[in-house]
Amino acid sequence: MCRYVSLSPALRTAREVPKVQTTADTTTVLVVDDERDVAELYSTWLATEYEVKSAHDGTEALDAVDHSVDVVFLDRQMPVMSGDEVLAAIEERGIDCRVVMVTAVDPDFDIIDMPFDDYITKPVTGSELLETAESMLTRDSYDEKLQEYFSMASKKAALESEKNPLELDAHEEYRDVSQRVEELREQADQTATEIDDFESAFRDFPDG
Numbered sequence: 001m002c003r004y005v006s007l008s009p010a011l012r013t014a015r016e017v018p019k020v021q022t023t024a025d026t027t028t029v030l031v032v033d034d035e036r037d038v039a040e041l042y043s044t045w046l047a048t049e050y051e052v053k054s055a056h057d058g059t060e061a062l063d064a065v066d067h068s069v070d071v072v073f074l075d076r077q078m079p080v081m082s083g084d085e086v087l088a089a090i091e092e093r094g095i096d097c098r099v100v101m102v103t104a105v106d107p108d109f110d111i112i113d114m115p116f117d118d119y120i121t122k123p124v125t126g127s128e129l130l131e132t133a134e135s136m137l138t139r140d141s142y143d144e145k146l147q148e149y150f151s152m153a154s155k156k157a158a159l160e161s162e163k164n165p166l167e168l169d170a171h172e173e174y175r176d177v178s179q180r181v182e183e184l185r186e187q188a189d190q191t192a193t194e195i196d197d198f199e200s201a202f203r204d205f206p207d208g
Contacts, residue, residue, distance in 0.1 A: 028068050029070065029072075031053070033073075045126035058089075070140070087116060115151075118154045
């Protein structure tokens with residue numbers, strides 16, 4: 001299942017360890033954005049470390065994504081076929097890649113059920129894209145529970161960055177996400193020995 005990506009400040013510490021060494025020969029990144037100049041800029045930044053493909057609409061994206069793609073940076077707002085629809089189609093195909101939503105759309109409660117890994121709000125920098133790609137590749141070495149933890153924690157942090165406490169408390173979906181994050185945190189603690197320096201990876205996550 002593809003998991004889409006959005007980067008929250010809380011996850012940036014976690015993506016620093018452990019490191020996965022990759023090269024352009026072994027790692028392929030797909031950039032999807034309907035603004036060609038934006039897609040070209042992102043591709044130029046990412047091409048310093050990875051093999052990069054680009055697409056400028058949903059149809060091109062679905063033609064380009066296959067099992068050779070490791071990470072997808074996906075624009076959410078596109079004409080004809082939205083990023084949300086592309087995301088759903090990738091999941092239906094069962095392509096095992098990490099997906100990062102890169103968008104000008106502020107996160108709302110609808111992101112809770114979306115199968116992405118992280119959520120980045122534009123504008124973004126080259127260093128942020130490169131760090132995000134490395135983080136996504138690192139997650140490939142984790143088991144499914146730990147990958148789910150990062151995805152759910154990303155959604156929780158994204159909502160907390162946009163919504164006030166009263167709005168959050170009013171939504172059962174947010175309370176469910178918070179509970180699931182804590183459950184996964186406890187399960188992850190039981191398998192911490194699988195990851196080098198696991199405690200430092202989670203040290204800066206907010207509680208509750």
